[in-house]
Amino acid sequence: MSSILRRIFKGKDQQHQIVIIGLDSAGKTTIVNRLLRSEFIPTTRTLGVNYRTVKYRQIMFSLIDLGGQEIYRNLLWQPSLEKADAIVFVLDSADLRISEASKAFWESIQQNENAPVLFIANKIDLPGARTFDTIVQDLDLTRATRSSRPVGLFRISAKTGENFYDAFDWLADVVVGSESVFKCKLRTVILIDLDSHKIWTTKFSSLKNEILDEFNRSISETMHELMKEPAGMEVIIASDLQLVVVKNHPLVVGLIIGYSDSVVRSKLIAERLMNTASSSIEIGEFSSDVLTKLLKRQWPLDIYKSKPRSD
Ligand SMILES: Nc1nc2c(ncn2[C@@H]2O[C@H](COP(=O)(O)OP(=O)(O)O)[C@@H](O)[C@H]2O)c(=O)[nH]1
Ligand SMILES: [Mg+2]
Known part of the structure; x- marks a missing residue:
């Protein structure tokens, strides 16, 4: 292999060491599981260290999920933090051990002055979750965001x-640099009106039929789930593609994008598409052609930016 090729491949396979810390039961292992499987998986207590490798948006993350019980903090955290390419600190927003969490946060990020820091206030679904403002104040997080390293x-x-992919898209962009920021090529867009049961589809690249079938199946399977909740987002990862489903009753948008594309960017597109489409749906003027025109007019780069794939 030529040295240029080798360099390209090395760049692609490069692993980034992401260390995940936080007090016990903050949700660290649950986060790692969601990155691995795109779903919620109940956990058991992590003793010691949990090493996992996960590919997220073409970036290999070697995740080190460290036990949060006090005995592990001094023993394990320090050597891992020193080598980390990024630090993820997870807080249980409903946990009352605020000063203990604050101490653990500040002590650990000082072990490595350069690594970007992703601070996650987790469990916002719990009724007892403290507001973000309170958390920012209690942990003095504005002081952290004023430092020279990236802090999200x-x-x-x-x-x-909720917001899960916003956080990890931010991390992916920060870790690999600005190159991949917000890259998002739309392959297929599906718009559904749950009131009239109408579906409009527009296909921009030659996806293999079986892949499209797989996605269509995933969509119909999730449709029942989608109707239960009025708004939200789901991401389904299949082979080397992602299906991002954004719902805001009665409209549901499904976007098929590449696995290395930004979920956050696609979510923004879906939300804007819903707003623009809803008026012409109401007066019955909507069709797949209108959808295609709308997408080409508003997001030409997101459709054509990357070279067509050979699949
Ligand atoms: N309600 C709620 N529970 C969560 C969330 N994240 C994790 N949990 C639960 O919190 C407990 C501890 O999670 P775990 O990932 O094992 O914490 P870890 O000790 O930091 O690895 C488990 O029962 C999880 O199911 C969340 O976002 N919301
Ligand atoms: Mg754990």
């Missing part, structure tokens, strides 16, 4: 998935 603050639920 996100409130998420690893259980319901």
